[in-house]
Amino acid sequence: MPSLTQAQSNAVEQLLRISGIIDHLGHLFEDAGHRLYLVGGSVRDALLGGLGRDLDFTTSAQPDLTHELLKRFTPSTWDIGRDFGTIGALKRDGRDEWQIEITTFRADIYRSESRKPVVAFGDTLEGDLIRRDFTVNAMAVDVLTKQFVDPYDGLRDLSEGVLRTPAAPETSFSDDPLRMMRAARFASRLGFEVAPEVVAAMTDMAERITIVSAERIQAELSGLLLTDSPRAGLDLLVRTGIAEYVLPELPALQLELDEHHRHKDVYEHSLTVLEQSIDLEKARGHAPDLVGRLAALLHDIGKPDTRRFEGSKVTFHHHDIVGAKQVKRRLRALNYPNVVIKSVAKLVELHLRFHGYGEGQWSDAAVRRYVRDAGDELERLHILTRSDCTTRNRDKATRLRRNYEELEWRIDELAKAEELDSLRPDLDGTEIMAILGIPPGREVGEAYRFLLEHRTENGPCDRAEAEALLLDWWGSRQEA
Template sequence: MQELLRIAPVIDDLGRLFGEAGHSLYLVGGSVRDALLGRLGHDLDFTTSARPDETHALLKAFTPATWDIGRDFGTIGAIKRDGDQEWQIEVTTFRADVYRSESRKPEVAFGDTIEGDLIRRDFTVNAMAIDIASRAFVDPYGGLEDLADGLIRTPSTPERSFSDDPLRMLRAARFASRLGFSVVPEVVAAMTDMAERISIVSVERIQGELTGLLLTDSPREGLDLLVRTGLADQFLPELPALKLEIDEHAHHKDVYEHSLTVLDQAIELEKARGHEPDIVNRLAALLHDIGKPATRRFEGPKVTFHHHDLVGAKLVRKRLKALAYPGAVVKSVEKLVELHLRFHGYSDGEWSDSAVRRYVRDAGDELERLHMLTRADCTTRNRQRATRLRRAYEELEWRIDELAAQEEIRSLRPHLDGTQIMAVLGIGAGPEVGEAYRFLLEHRTEHGPIPEEDAEALLRDWWAARQG
């Protein structure tokens, strides 16, 4: 009631407009769930008996800021400002969508009753409504009880629900992680039996649900549910493939459990270092070892994974592109997977200043993420080893900061830029300029900064030797 009173200035006027036009209006779905949990934000979802054209006209009378965000799906959006408050509103006509067996998109069908609308929703905790006119609470499928018990259940049978929209199987995993709820056995069973049906859903929608899951505070349970039900095999098979059989002498750790633990620790580091939830950080943590299954070899009593970093970088690029992630995300995650073992050379022995510069140069813009991934990748239960690794990385970060203060290595550039190189050598643009640039950059990495006149002399000597 407190949450409803808080939004009363919005819902009272909106409800009056729809009521005078002869239409019912309900606050619905996630808005009701969040109101009951005491966490209702400024995004409000409504459902109505009005058809989209009527809804648009009514919202225009309510606020000038309206837009057609999905008329074909019955949804009209608006923004309402009330003093210093701003509300984002979506109003959707009662719906009754279904997927056909061969379709990647739902067929839109409008309904006539609130009960019919609620039964087509994904889970009972999202199938509750409040009649704006009477303030009556509508909960025909036991959502309030499931909310109190922390359960994910479907309003209709899970088979019908997942047949209507297979993406709901992924959404079950996301809500399990987001809310910390348990998925009831009959829903888990249906997810397992119907996992292959996710193939009819567009890759963009699948990626959106996976991203939403990974950006929750505790994605581990949802990810494990996707693996246990076989859903992950359909769109992220590299994750269940990490369940490598442990040999009888336990010569290597459980790579799958290790990867989930690294993800947990990366999220904690994200928070501790003051960062917002970061999909690049989380994808890199989850997938940093996906090259291990392909590179596992038994060498006598030892198990090795030589070059799994390089193999993993190629695999992660291919998989994330297949999942339609933006190019910048793919490039960043690929680089982090490729570099995630680099630190271990430092922990095994002293690095020169040039090696530290090279580490920073190769990491580039991903240096902070590489810090987090490398720290999160320590999951050993050996306290002495864990302490040694932590101290070694603290020392490396300290040396990076020290060199950065002296030399600005975070934006490492060669001693001379391209224009200066052409002027010193008396040449025009061409591949020779790039070769000279790389030579000077390598020298800067190995030896640190030098005066400009010394750099010019160094360049002339290199050019003379090259010409000779």
């Protein structure tokens, strides 16, 4: 964490960088009789030396006036957040582009039975800041005077790497329970410790998260998973009991170990797989991938329901299939898009496929089937399968890694020879109908699947051979 003097130096440097933008805005609001403050995450990031191009402001002006003033500043404005006091704008300055949001001083609260905040506008900066989630986000800078406003010691907490709430945590979390999940996200994103009184309040008030809408919970969970180090935040949600309400399948992985310790800790294993998948994601040149990270975290959620003791062994037969169904139920409850749900469930269902072929005994047909079943999720399946090795046995880990490298090499070789990425039958549906003289219907689909299975087992063939195979198959059906 930066020292106080370093943080202050960072802020001066960052504010000078955007002075042309904020000075103009500040004068517009001053001429209208109002003050404008850079606030929240923008000030925090400036102090950390990483202010981006999204600038957040707060003001004493009401939304209608803010919109009017912004239209004098830039032609690109929007008021989709007007009901919540927020007006947005896009400002281009040479090659630079700034996204700006200005919000009227707020004094929102949640009613005990409500899933949405009651929007109320405040009349003081300090009143606005105390309603914010954490002290490190409750600092402001007067745009004109550059006066630093820090009534709740956010700069000290930023320097010490601690997350505290400006008001008593019970008050803060009662006003907006989603802040409890936000604590987990910021703990992971910033690498900060959460103050003991904040953890205690989260534990005592965990059930209050149930009044928050599924969409807002989903957004916070996704934001947490997309940080570089989500483990700390996820563990905080589990320790405080919040995960029991938003993602109960995660704490359920903390299976009680049997006296002989015949299986590894599934919860710790899942967090490790997530960490390893993030490392591989980066190593293979990918941007943060929500689907892959959800699959890594949830790949074993079918284990608690499938655990059986068979003599000296513990088994989890079909936990991949059971887990895929559980993933669909949970992600639907969190209102994730269908495309995300489908992809995550598919990865969970396939995550054991590699181990079903023993010690690298992969025929060409098995390789084709692996690629066909993975479809568009093949690269994610590579990452998940590789990450799902947390054994401390070095020989076993090396053997598994080499076997999977062999599989990826085989896939690459077959792909070059057979266009494996687009595995299809040698005849399409239109050709099948023309050859057999049949209209669209169930029989066309059956013929297509027959040819696809032949292609998977035996590789590609030329058109004449494909037609002969189709006609033989059709003839045998007619005879039957």
